[in-house]
Amino acid sequence: xKLKKYQSYIFLSFLKKFLITSxxxxxxxxxxxxxxxxxFTEKYNTETYYSIYLSLLNAPSLMFEIFPFIxxxxxxxxxxxxxxxxxxxILNTNGIGNFKIVYLLSVISTILxxxxxxxxxxxxxxxxxxxxxxxxxxxxxxxxLAVVNxxxxxxxxxxxxxxxxxxxxxxxxxxxKSITISETDxxxxxxxTIVAETGNIxxxxxxxxxxxxxxDSGNTKYYKSLVHNSSFNGEIIANLFSNLNSLNLxxxxxxxxxxxxxxxxxxxxxxHLNKIYSMPVFYLLMTVLGFVIITKLKxxxxxxxxxxxxxxxxxxxxxxxxxxxxxxxxGSLPVYLSVWVPLLILFLICNIxxxxxxxx
Numbered sequence: 001x002k003l004k005k006y007q008s009y010i011f012l013s014f015l016k017k018f019l020i021t022s023x024x025x026x027x028x029x030x031x032x033x034x035x036x037x038x039x040f041t042e043k044y045n046t047e048t049y050y051s052i053y054l055s056l057l058n059a060p061s062l063m064f065e066i067f068p069f070i071x072x073x074x075x076x077x078x079x080x081x082x083x084x085x086x087x088x089x090i091l092n093t094n095g096i097g098n099f100k101i102v103y104l105l106s107v108i109s110t111i112l113x114x115x116x117x118x119x120x121x122x123x124x125x126x127x128x129x130x131x132x133x134x135x136x137x138x139x140x141x142x143x144x145l146a147v148v149n150x151x152x153x154x155x156x157x158x159x160x161x162x163x164x165x166x167x168x169x170x171x172x173x174x175x176x177k178s179i180t181i182s183e184t185d186x187x188x189x190x191x192x193t194i195v196a197e198t199g200n201i202x203x204x205x206x207x208x209x210x211x212x213x214x215x216d217s218g219n220t221k222y223y224k225s226l227v228h229n230s231s232f233n234g235e236i237i238a239n240l241f242s243n244l245n246s247l248n249l250x251x252x253x254x255x256x257x258x259x260x261x262x263x264x265x266x267x268x269x270x271x272h273l274n275k276i277y278s279m280p281v282f283y284l285l286m287t288v289l290g291f292v293i294i295t296k297l298k299x300x301x302x303x304x305x306x307x308x309x310x311x312x313x314x315x316x317x318x319x320x321x322x323x324x325x326x327x328x329x330x331g332s333l334p335v336y337l338s339v340w341v342p343l344l345i346l347f348l349i350c351n352i353x354x355x356x357x358x359x360x
Contacts, residue, residue, distance in 0.1 A: 006096055010104045017081070018074045018112065022063070025070055029059045044138045057131035060124035061245045067116060067279070068286045069314040071109060075290035076310050078105075098357045102291045109287040113280025121276060122248040129246040146237060148258045152178075157231050161186060164230075170263040173234040174202050177263070181228060191216055194228065201234045244272040252276075267335055271328055274339040285346040289313070292353030320345070 037051040037058075063070075082088040091101065146155045153176070155166040163184045170177035181194040192215050196208035211223040247255060256269045293313060297305075320342045328338025 007104060011108050014078050014105055014108055017078045021070050021074045026059060026063055029062050030055050033058055046138060054131055057127045061128040064121060064124050068282045071283045072286040072290040072310055072314055075105060075287050076294050076307060079294040098295060102288055102354060105287050105291060106284055109284045110280055113283040117280055125246055125248045132243060132246050150258060150261060152262050172264055173238050175200055204230050204233050206230055270335045271339060274336060278339055278343055281343055285343060285350055288350040
């Protein structure tokens with residue numbers, strides 16, 4: 001379907017404002033983040049250019065988190081420019097009312113949201129993965145490695161010159177089940193193999209139960225209980241997999257399947273996936289909300305106040321989502337509701353605002 005001239009103009013004008021606003025926020029994110037990276041480079045005595053490089057790698061992921069508020073600010077700039085040029089009055093005079101304008105803005109916001117979901121998120125997650133990989137290389141010196149796959153949880157760590165390879169079929173934040181710990185020297189000569197039914201990992205002193213120890217001589221000893229000293233506890237292990245922004249959609253679903261197989265909670269992944277999938281809807285609602293608000297404030301001559309009020313609304317929406325996420329994390333709300341209830345509230349507010357626009 002061929003777009004009419006006014007439709008093309010609205011689409012291109014909004015897209016231009018969106019790109020400019022995104023660029024401004026991208027520069028702000030880079031500047032703020034670079035100070036954090038400078039502290040990191042000073043701590044590990046790395047080259048100065050790493051501060052800029054790491055900031056560039058991390059910025060796209062941070063931008064993904066603030067895109068809803070970029071849409072809100074964008075629509076305000078869009079309206080202000082149209083109003084200053086009297087183009088809004090021209091559109092209204094020719095039968096193109098606010099309802100039709102907000103409908104067109106909703107269409108382009110939805111299209112942009114889908115593109116961000118399908119392409120931008122994968123791009124930003126890959127850069128985030130590279131960012132974490134570089135930082136871990138400096139901070140960990142490759143002394144340990146932890147992964148989850150179809151076979152279970154695997155940990156490699158070095159303690160007092162010995163290398164420990166830990167495998168567990170089941171894992172939660174306080175215990176491991178069906179554990180095998182292989183101990184070798186730095187030349188990878190086998191020293192001991194520990195097999196245990198369960199292990200309490202609340203502290204770094206793991207308490208293993210129903211243990212058998214096979215030494216390098218081939219002799220096996222059995223213990224009701226045995227303490228294994230590790231550099232990990234359950235909380236540390238869980239935190240190793242907590243940065244889900246470094247995984248694309250395929251990797252998130254794969255990790256969810258792996259978590260299910262080892263008995264680990266998939267609540268965080270499900271919440272993260274729901275947040276990602278809800279983003280196009282979030283962008284749409286923030287666009288509509290921004291347009292409704294700016295039409296109510298059009299009599300105000302202070303553009304600074306209008307933008308400041310938009311930021312204030314963004315803060316309220318952010319804390320609404322934050323509070324709902326807390327309820328989801330502590331189990332007070334189901335995961336799906338904790339993500340979609342704030343959007344439902346926004347939808348109802350936007351619906352009321354749009355109906356009033358249509359009445360006018």
